[in-house]
Amino acid sequence: MGGACVLDADVERILLTEGDIDKIITRIAAQIDRDYCAPDKKLVLLCILKGSVVFMGELMKKLTIPVEIDFMRVSSYGHGTVSSGNVNIILDIMRSDLKECDILIIEDIIDSGKTLSYLSRYLKLKGAKSVRTCTLLDKPSRREVDFTADYLGTVVPDEFLVGYGLDYSEKYRALPYIGVLKPEVYR
Ligand code: PRP
Numbered sequence: 001m002g003g004a005c006v007l008d009a010d011v012e013r014i015l016l017t018e019g020d021i022d023k024i025i026t027r028i029a030a031q032i033d034r035d036y037c038a039p040d041k042k043l044v045l046l047c048i049l050k051g052s053v054v055f056m057g058e059l060m061k062k063l064t065i066p067v068e069i070d071f072m073r074v075s076s077y078g079h080g081t082v083s084s085g086n087v088n089i090i091l092d093i094m095r096s097d098l099k100e101c102d103i104l105i106i107e108d109i110i111d112s113g114k115t116l117s118y119l120s121r122y123l124k125l126k127g128a129k130s131v132r133t134c135t136l137l138d139k140p141s142r143r144e145v146d147f148t149a150d151y152l153g154t155v156v157p158d159e160f161l162v163g164y165g166l167d168y169s170e171k172y173r174a175l176p177y178i179g180v181l182k183p184e185v186y187r
Contacts, residue, residue: 036102
């Protein structure tokens with residue numbers, strides 16, 4: 001195997017192992033099972049592409065209650081560099097039954113808080129029966145708008161994280177753990 005093909009070599013250290021993540025998701029799934037276990041609930045997990053796809057895939061397998069899934073894709077102008085506050089919807093949720101849906105937005109990470117803050121308001125205005133949020137990771141030190149997720153995996157430090165859905169320039173999403181990227185990779 002050539003060194004250039006091994007993405008692990010670009011990781012400085014592992015922040016969360018597969019085992020750590022599994023425990024976190026098991027805990028969150030139990031909370032969701034408990035909170036949404038009622039005959040009048042219609043739980044829809046809403047995956048925010050692309051980073052949340054791995055988390056959502058694992059989370060839905062651990063739920064024991066009935067669940068539907070859906071997807072949205074958004075982008076924020078100048079994300080990470082300029083705080084414009086604009087969130088663009090690239091792929092919208094298309095459901096005729098939204099008024100009956102208890103939407104749980106699934107995110108891999110909260111940074112400034114703008115994406116989830118915007119999406120929560122958007123889905124309520126669009127008529128969802130209820131809207132809550134769930135994130136695997138949270139970087140509160142980066143917050144620009146006041147926002148707290150209803151379900152939180154774990155707080156992480158302000159470092160460049162990759163793996164388990166998180167990317168740098170579309171790479172590293174498939175790593176089965178969450179690691180800190182070596183600075184020389186992105187500098
Ligand atoms: C990341 C992450 C959230 C958002 C969080 O997505 O998945 O959607 O940024 O940042 P915020 O709290 O500052 O709004 P990104 O734009 O990197 O797209 P991706 O999921 O396709 O990688």
